[in-house]
Amino acid sequence: MALVVQKYGGSSVSDAERIRRVAERIVETKRQGNDVVVVVSAMGDTTDELLDLAEQVNPNPPAREMDMLLTSGERISNSLVAMAISSLGEEAQSFTGSQAGVITTSSHGKAKIIDVTPGRVRSALDDGKIVLVAGFQGVALDTKDVTTLGRGGSDTTAVALAAALNADVCEIYTDVDGVYTADPRIVPDARHLSQVSFEEMLEMAACGAKILMLRCVEYARRYNVPVHVRSSYSTKPGTMVSGSMEDIPVEDAILTGVAHDRSEAQVTVFGIDDKPGNAARIFRAVADAEINIDMVLQNISKVETGKTDITFTLPRELGQLAIDKLGELQAEIGFSKLVLDENIGKVSLIGAGMKSHPGVTATFCEALSEAGVNIELISTSEIRISVLCQESQLDDAVRALHKAFDLGGDEEAVVHGGTGR
């Protein structure tokens, strides 16, 4: 008998009919002899409707109350799924994040899981029940207030529960049947991957692949929880994310795929006096505004002027904030100009095989050059190459790289619309 944690996104439970179908799948898993713990996101549009109501009463609502409001969404979907399961003859019990022992920091709207103490979940399982846990939420260790985990929080709840319960697998049900070598909406012959290592999946997520959120993969890797990404709409096997890249024999190491990201903007600070501490001051100002930066480039300073430029990328919605914060530093640091470019895209090639295949960077750059894509910035890790280009050229860049590295398969991918949180 295995212990299986399953997570269903909001589109999988968007109405009563879909809730019944999800319940059938859960009951089937139980009747195959497994203990089953299920994490469900809020139903389809619930979160947007609640956000809209909040906006109407207060355009700038307190984060604590926002968490109180939004967590009701998962409470509704989880209790409904429990009812549907019970109508199929199995006993089910739903728990809030707090009841399930999901302990978090008190950072409302973006709390981090500190610990999971699933005593009530465990005893309900021991009683033969199917357990539902509201995803995306927890309770703050210090204030005892209800918190939310931010985007992708339900996936993280599922993985954290799987880790705490020492589950055999964490199944993440979504609109697609797993991870592909590229987004099938851009590359029609993108190939389905049956297995990806944690490290590769981390790089994919960090580079914009939307299948799993970065935090969730980090959690799974840290606690070594195998994550099976599957489709809510079919029973065929998905992608198993598990194991370390280190365990893959060198000759089997391959290139995983091409990821892309449209969510970043680029800020360039021109004409900075090239003195020690100026770059640090710039990045400190950005960090103090709680902005995470991604790629960074500092030009070699021009000998004749002693000036340098710094370019970095950051989440697009925070671009203006960064410009405002840096503007306040202009007198102190004495740079000449700030430019925000919101029309950029990032394309990345990921794979453990990169280490053992020489010439990947050369092929990478040639492919983009042949496709007429200008590289604006480049960064690499042991198993990844990423470049920044104009957003309008991003799809071409993805297709060119996918083709150049021969990542395609024979079957066309099947894609369903929408994603949960």
Added chain:
Amino acid sequence: MALVVQKYGGSSVSDAERIRRVAERIVETKRQGNDVVVVVSAMGDTTDELLDLAEQVNPNPPAREMDMLLTSGERISNSLVAMAISSLGEEAQSFTGSQAGVITTSSHGKAKIIDVTPGRVRSALDDGKIVLVAGFQGVALDTKDVTTLGRGGSDTTAVALAAALNADVCEIYTDVDGVYTADPRIVPDARHLSQVSFEEMLEMAACGAKILMLRCVEYARRYNVPVHVRSSYSTKPGTMVSGSMEDIPVEDAILTGVAHDRSEAQVTVFGIDDKPGNAARIFRAVADAEINIDMVLQNISKVETGKTDITFTLPRELGQLAIDKLGELQAEIGFSKLVLDENIGKVSLIGAGMKSHPGVTATFCEALSEAGVNIELISTSEIRISVLCQESQLDDAVRALHKAFDLGGDEEAVVHGGTGR
């Protein structure tokens, strides 16, 4: 500085605009120098929408999960009101029933409050915050599961909190501006009452007046919490429910009003062997089915047959259940016939003045007789006379009694539609 507990029904917070208006009233109360605790029901149709969803996934949902589902409604409305208050510049914090220390029995869907331990509410008040508490819900002492209090639960939450916090007053905001001598929709010249004793209000509630639920008045009386029933739509004084009837000087004691009730049905068991224990067996069977009965009549048994009839009233929705349960006893007890009449109504005259005014019963019966209303059953208490009649004659009966006892005023009552839970 006073401590005021306010309760707003679902129709008072049915959309963003109304939520903002409720927030203004709360902030005004705070700025008059009061500590304010607010209990809000679920928004307008939320509960019905959730019930509808539950019905779609499971026509017979487990009560525990139903409570988990329904309690999200108050969570939504309370956090939204907190947000609206915060946009007006006051600090507000919302608590679930569990967080506010509302401890109940574990009887899902109809839990009773055992204790209120409002430690978190008290410290938020001490911090100068306005406190919101989700009505209608609590946490079970033994199972730690979320419970609901059943109909009228939000009023009870408000009164229980007021008692535990030793509040100066509990204000119940509703669609009408207080208690009237009769339902103004039936009696246009019904008079507004500025003051009613707990005992009179108890009788009014027990006899079908929908302003306050019976449990809430019982709670207020037991803990001596003055309850001010007011309109959400105006600022004029409502009805203060407080004080014991015993404290009213005899010469000031008056008749409070006429209440009516369409929610009951009547069951008659014909031809029972008039042996000791048969009546007890009948009432035990009804009680075992958790049916509360209201009025009872046992005819004097006919000497020639040794048979008797028993008639009683009960909540209309439980009428068929009672018939089924009694049917199972027919062989054992040997009665001849069971009849269920769902077309009955009850009209009651209530008032502490009844004790000191002789002839009330006579006037009562004469008035009904003149109005052509047949009395089917009569029951009395120290401060109440109730009779059962055909439902079709109920409105005529209310008007006749209101007129006969000269209860009318000069002003026409103002009535708004809808009621919360």
